[in-house]
Amino acid sequence: MPPSPFTEAAPGWLSLGVPAGAGALTGLALSADGMLVAATLVAPDPAADRDRATTWIRSTAASAAWTRLDTGCTELVFAPTGRRLLGLARAEEGQVCVVIDPDAGTAVRATPAMISGGAPVWHPQGNGFAWSCAALPDGPRPLHRTRRLGFDLDGRGWLGEDVRQVHVFRGYGGYGGFGPGDEKPTVIESPTDCRHLSWAPDGRTLHFVTERHDERFRDFGAQLFGVDLDSGHERQLTEPDLVAAASLPLPGGAVACVALTRAAGCGSVGAVYTVDPESGERVLRLTDPAACDIAHPLTSYAHGLAAVGGLLVTVQLARGAMPLLLLDPERPGRQRRMLDGPCEVHAYDAGPGGIAALVRSGATAEDVLFLPAEELPEPAAAVLPVPPATTWQTDGTPRLRPLDIAGIDAWLVTPEGPEPAPLVVWLHGGPGAQAGWTVPPDVQRLAEHGYAGLYLNPRGAAGRGEDFTAALLGGPGTIDLDDVAAALDAVVGLPGIDQDRVGVHGVSYGGYLAALLWSRTPLIKAAVVERAIVSWDFHRTGSDLGIPVTDGYWRGGPGPGQRPDPLTVPLHNSSPVLVLAGELDRRCPPAECRLLFGRLVEEGVPAEFAVLADCGHSVGAAPPSVRRARGAALLDWWTTQLPGTAATSAP
Incomplete structure (x- = not known):
């Protein structure tokens, strides 16, 4: 494998290369132990006039190679234990959740076809998962009526008829598949779309983002909610003055959340907050919006929140660069940029075993990098220099x-x-x-x-x-x-x-x-x-x-x-x-x-x-x-x- 231009400026990171198949890499997943990386490669199928996704797996060991699985899955995520993967695949008019066993090379359908509202998330014990979705329509609807604004959405069509609620599939180990006699999922009823799901470590509380405020059709405001699955009790964790997105429960009980700083959305930037799930009070803002812009679904295609070694990992937007940002949730102001410089992190995943990232620069420079947890740098006082005015390039590129x-x-x-x-x-x-x-x-x-x-x-x-x-x-x-x-x-x-x-x-x-x-x-x-x-x-x-x-x-x-x-x-x-x-x-x-x-x-x-x-x-x-x-x-x-x-x- 030729040397990676990215690792020269990133000590500790290992180059894993990219799959040899034609297409574009669109996502990454890292196993909890840091031993496996999965990538989604999407390529056009001219005969069918549609895009097809393949799953590529490789060990993070230096001598390993990528292997291909024809799963058709996107939105891959590893189980919290073991080597199973959860993903989304096309079926009928909607999508289904699929459980992939990389060792056996199998992909088993785990749900009925639904209208997806986002990536599924494993239960912390790995014996079930939650998914934001809606039932497929029974047939064409000859008449649409509304008395409110915000009645349609690009890529969705008319709203209100397919509200995407949280479905919890319990006790699924990934080896049975879905059939008519299987146990029905638990549905968390919601009058508005739910998305950006995350589990509390005990597996009893599930967090999701939705819009419940009166002005929800006139601004971009969104709130983070937590629901106790045993009692069904919901608690609102953020107020309508933010545009909440990805969340991540922390070991001490607080919940971290990425949000735009104003409900209007326009003219605001992303920041990382922590909230107290008991009181709903905003505890800390871990980043300074005046100097640090955190990637958010409304501002960037790459965004999210993950954890490794007690630290939070997210993506920053920084004068054309897109580095990873390490944050210490216990010490506001302690942060460190990784993969900094003239490049962009287009996808990443993190867990107890380390961090995996898809990095791009210029016209063709691209690599999948892995940082083992033991190489994780210590966050320091925030010093965020401007990326250097240089670029990596390969022969023959503009x-x-x-x-x-x-x-x-x-x-x-x-x-x-x-x-x-x-x-x-x-x-x-x-x-x-x-x-x-x-x-x-x-x-x-x-x-x-x-x-x-x-x-x-x-x-x-x-x-x-x-x-x-x-x-x-x-x-x-x-x-x-x-x-x-x-x-x-x-x-x-x-x-x-x-x-x-x-x-x-x-x-x-x-x-x-x-x-x-x-x-x-x-x-x-x-x-x-x-x-x-x-x-x-x-x-x-x-x-x-x-x-x-x-x-x-x-x-x-x-x-x-x-x-x-x-x-x-x-x-x-x-x-x-x-x-x-x-x-x-x-x-x-x-x-x-x-x-x-x-x-x-x-x-x-x-x-x-x-x-x-x-x-x-x-x-x-x-x-x-x-x-x-x-x-x-x-x-x-x-x-x-x-x-x-x-x-x-x-x-």
Whole structure:
């Protein structure tokens, strides 16, 4: 196995390599004793036009190799004792829980098909598990009626008909399978969706997150609850002023929880709290939101909370980096970053035996790393340096260069080959998300065809503390647009960039900024506005999360019709625009994108409107054929509008 670039800067970590199968790693699980690592590899199946998951297992011993099991499972988790795995697999119209025996190479179905609301969690004794799910509908429903807002959700459709409650499957050892005569699960009845499950060590109390407050359709607030399974008594552990997510009971009785610092969600960052399950009082805040942004489901694809050696492990967002953060729950302020520097932890798991992490950087650098528990560093007083301005890269990959432009973190990807190269500015969504040291796939693909790419984290993005993220409150499309424009001005003057061939591509909120940037400057010669916010007035009630987002960012700011809006801002550009929508998108509906296309056509702009069939707001959840069609359409657009140099590698 070639040496890993990541372990050079991470003493004690062992490189396990990655499975040899084609596809993308999406998850990791580590056995309690630290002897086995399981990984989920997802790859498209062109014949079936769907993604298929395989399970890969290997020992953490240095000489071991990865072995493949065709389980079809995702969301893998090892039992608290032994080597069994629990995962989710497709079945009928929903999903089932599956118990995997790596030694026998078997995968046994353990539940009926349900609509899943998240990953299952083992009982602390390993003889059962809990799962957030809902029954499959009996048939089509000819009529939907509602008297409240928040009645649908992207990827879900109409809500209220499939409330995902906690199902507890008791006494299941993983060897029998599910059948009609099996014992029915215990269902914790809930009027609202439940998710993010965790068990207390005694196996009597189960924790989950749900929204029970009156304003739950107008903000992102969520509460952590605990339920005593013997009595059925519920206790609310956090108040509606937070956006609770992952939780983890601690040995002393307290419960740790990751939460956004304000119920509005917008402009807030993640922090780790501990609460007293008896009184419900918030005991400690272990991280400082002013300087430390903890990954949360609303801000990052990698997030969670685990424990090893009496310490908590979570993911931090840090100026484009995504290190692991060790926290001492008994000593606030004692913490240590691990796998720090120009890289991102995309998945991890921890337990008594150590920590496993999937780490990525640049365009292709990727490794699964393992840290044995005995190598665990001691948390020290918090000193969290800025990641160094360097990057790892392998031969043949596009060059990645970090930039600091007036306090804004940006990255410039330049292709191998002739200069000067056309430039495409790529803008991420959120806006409270973070781009960083892993090159976005759209930027990487264009770099392989001779294009430079610029991406950045303007004000309002995650990873720079609460003041930086909250700076956008009351001003979307203003100061962040200034940051994007300043970054573009700084980069177009660099050697190797052709300032006469500049484009912009934004997705979701990034599409909103892309439309505003295009309309602002004729420097942009072509644009892609994809699955985007284009009208705040439409978005507020036309989007599934429109009210929490619109009201969250515009509290006390300009009212309807006065916000920066691609439908009403002056057009200082007439270059071509591709408006790309998702047919099933409820976050930024195709009707909203169509409004922009209509304006452009009416004003004589050469515009095109394209709709991705069978696609919601997440392209990753669309069928492989849709993703291929999108990639081909984008490449055709840029090679037509901004002809580049010859491709440096195969498409």
